[in-house]
Amino acid sequence: MSWRNELLPASFRGATFHVERHDSEVGGRRVHLHQYPGRDEPYAEDLGIDASRYTIDAYVIGDAYMAARDALIAACNKEGPGRLVHPYLGELTVLCPKVRLREERTEGRMARLSLEFVQAGENRFPQGDADRVAATTASAVAADTAVDRAFSVLWNVARQPNFVSDAAASNLAGIARQLADALADLALVGAAVPGESLAAIEPLRAPSATLVADPAAVSGGLRGVLEPLLTADRASRSVVGLALDLATAGGGSWEPVVGSTPARLAQAGNQTALRSLLRRAAVTAAARAAAGADWETYDDALGARDRLAAALDDERDLAADRGERDAFTALGSLRAATVRAIEAKAPGLPRLVFETPRVTEASLVTAYRLYGDVDQAETIARRNGAIHLGFLPAGEPLEVLARTGDQRAR
Structure with missing residues (x-):
């Protein structure tokens, strides 16, 4: 049997046409690429299969080609998804976002159309654990963005005396030591510690002046340690505990800044900003891990819920005191999403x-x-x-x- 006999008559919503050629995107993954300062290897986050897209060079021909042309255009303009019979790929449910029409005097009785279709899928209402985890992840991403924006406003190293930058670098190095100790403790209880997290600590141990001067690099460096943990050991309650402990510690004990000169005030403000960034980055990481964790017991789940809710409430209060409206709103949304995700899992767990x-x-x-x-x-x-x-x-x-x-x- 010839391959031509395998082809199907092309149509969309019953409007028929001929196909000259097609060019379709029918595979691949949606990927969000995370790149961290001081780390050569990126982390590619897999977000699922990408939507299929189909481009067809179509034509209608014959004495009645205008009626066939108009029927096909009307089918593409109709609201909602429709049934496409693709000669090569079979029956598909698609939407038609774009139609291009070309007619030439030298090609009588014929119209050419470039048709673009996209996979329609189903509009499913959010339900089940996967949707609650996804909602928490989206809220955490929004909170991270708002937190980073607030940090960039508070972080004041540029155009300051060298001792201000040196103090900020020293504080950041202290956080790196704290993170390294926390990951070592995590390994002792048998949780997976990804190499990406360990590698991300290294630039923070002795941060360069360029890194310290860039608030986005500072916040990205901290998240570069925490984010790989979320996929490496999602089922471990130890990961959630680690992040909550970091949120509580908030950078450990640092020498208070003495003096009220503008430079000393900038140094003290940087110290406060860095503590706040660590707490908030840790608590958003804990929320994402908690929402996806496979909790062993009802008590573990509700204990994490209560600690997370309290930590997020504390950060919301601080955001309100500082007038950080975006951070206040985003942290509140994250609290609600996290509590819903954990409470959905808790009832079926053993006590x-x-x-x-x-x-x-x-x-x-x-x-x-x-x-x-x-x-x-x-x-x-x-x-x-x-x-x-x-x-x-x-x-x-x-x-x-x-x-x-x-x-x-x-």
């Missing part, structure tokens, strides 16, 4: 209860005694910080998952 062994025993014994199998042995030991799997001390309450029908309060 935690306290169990106190009467004698010192191995976690294998505890698991078998409670559940009739040993599958939970490592989880019990890890959750309670046991030094050794073989020794859970007598008389000390343990956090364990509630058994079916066990409604004891924590």
